[in-house]
Amino acid sequence: MAVLITEKTRILVQGITGKEGSFHAAQMLEYNTKAPVVAGVTPGKGGSKSEHGLPVFNTVKEAAEQTGANASVIFVPPMFAADAIMEAAGAGIELIVAITEGIPVKDMQSIIHFVRKSGSVLVGPNCPGLISPGIGKMGIMPGFITSPGNIGVISRSGTLTYEAVGQLSAVGLGQSTAIGIGGDPIIGLPHLEAIKLLAEDPATDGIVMIGEIGGTAEETAAAWIKEHVKKPVVGFIAGVTAPPGKRMGHAGAIISGGSGTAQSKIEAMKAAGIHVAASPAEIGITMKRALG
Numbered sequence: 001m002a003v004l005i006t007e008k009t010r011i012l013v014q015g016i017t018g019k020e021g022s023f024h025a026a027q028m029l030e031y032n033t034k035a036p037v038v039a040g041v042t043p044g045k046g047g048s049k050s051e052h053g054l055p056v057f058n059t060v061k062e063a064a065e066q067t068g069a070n071a072s073v074i075f076v077p078p079m080f081a082a083d084a085i086m087e088a089a090g091a092g093i094e095l096i097v098a099i100t101e102g103i104p105v106k107d108m109q110s111i112i113h114f115v116r117k118s119g120s121v122l123v124g125p126n127c128p129g130l131i132s133p134g135i136g137k138m139g140i141m142p143g144f145i146t147s148p149g150n151i152g153v154i155s156r157s158g159t160l161t162y163e164a165v166g167q168l169s170a171v172g173l174g175q176s177t178a179i180g181i182g183g184d185p186i187i188g189l190p191h192l193e194a195i196k197l198l199a200e201d202p203a204t205d206g207i208v209m210i211g212e213i214g215g216t217a218e219e220t221a222a223a224w225i226k227e228h229v230k231k232p233v234v235g236f237i238a239g240v241t242a243p244p245g246k247r248m249g250h251a252g253a254i255i256s257g258g259s260g261t262a263q264s265k266i267e268a269m270k271a272a273g274i275h276v277a278a279s280p281a282e283i284g285i286t287m288k289r290a291l292g
Contacts, residue, residue, distance in 0.1 A: 002132030002177045003152070003197040003204075004095055004121065005071070009035035011138060012069040012093075014060065014076055014084050016040025016050050020099075021075035024140050026052055028073075031143040035136030038067040060091040071095040073129060073138040078102040081125065085111050089118040097138045098124035098188070108186040115188060122188025128158035128180035131165075141165075141178065149174015151287060152198035154191060155210035156183045157238060160280055164208050164236075167284030173291075176204045183212065191221035199229045206232045206287055209274070213239035214260045219268040226272035232290035235269040236277045237262045 011028065015021035017040065028037050029052055039057060040050045046058030057063040060072060072093045076084040081100040088096045096115070103111075103125045115122045123130060129139015134148035140158075145166045151173050155161040161180045168175060179194050181187055191209060198204045207229070211218035218237065225233055240262040269276050277286040 002135055003201050004123070004177060004179065005035050005130055005132045005136055005138055007034040007135060009071045009095065009136065010067065010069045011035060011037045011071045011073060011136070012039040012041055012060065012063045012067065013037060014041045014072055014074045014088065016054065016056060016075070017042040017045055018075060022051060024073075024075065024099075025050065025054070027140075027143070028137055032136030033134065035132070038069050039063040041072075060088050060093060064091050064093060069093070071097070071138065073097045073099065075099055078104070082107040082111055085122065085125075086114050089115045089120040089122075092118075093120055095138075096120055096122045096188070097127070097129045098122065099127065099129060099139055100124070101126040103184070105185055108184065112186060112188065123179065124182040124188060126184045127182030127187070128161055130177060130179045131175075132177045133175050139180070141180065145169055146178070147174040150176055150203055150205040151208060152176050152201065152204040152206070153178035153208045153210070154194040154198070155180055155208075156191075156212050157210060160210045160236070160238060163280045164210060164283045167281065168208070168287060169284075171284040171288050173206075173284060173287060176201060185215070191217045192224055195221050195225060195229070199231065204231070206234070206291055208234045208236075208283060208287060210236050210238070210283075211265055212237060213262050213265075216260065218265045222265075222268040222272040222274060225274060232287070233272075233274045234277055234283060234287045234290055235266075235274040236280060236283055237265045237269070
């Protein structure tokens, strides 16, 4: 079983005729076995075929009506990404995964309000997407390091998502769904909401939560985990040596006003009973021990 991307998911690619959209659409077509990629959207190129042989539509509404698509992965430049996300939400797309990096914070404030009102789920932006091994992926995650199983993964960092998945697979622990939620200051699906999805999934036996400096999302999630989650949770926080006031990689990874430090997040995790890994290389073995 999986969350978000399941056997009922039918995917369209916004920006399928661009370089990134075309490349990753091919990767998804090759990997996805039960969640098919059914169409692409590029305004002005409706009625044509992508290089993969998929129908291309001018609008998301047309694509959804004619193919039954209920999910969209967005490979659209930052200046057009806000419109692309809101177009998908306005067309009734249930799951939207925005890979695009560099969307202005002001645009994201409008997007979040619109998407929540529409009832759609937005993952990202500035994220690697998500993958349910044995079912399919939406985004840029490498499928070959995954294996089907019962451990859910949530991460702000794309690279650390891959590392966690690889570590789990190496110790014989497959994954139910791995979600790269994105590292921007404003994102669609925060740690807490992703944790709730995996906590309620009967086929997910354990959860890996990876965070980084900046904000308080990890502390909020840890407090909820302490009260509501009985499954073992393994945590890791990146940025232990980051100096205050300096952005580290992601736009949201910055310590400000004494808050958002790695140490405060680690302490909150430990207080919640989360098994904290000392390094990314220990995530898999830490989860194996936590499962008993």
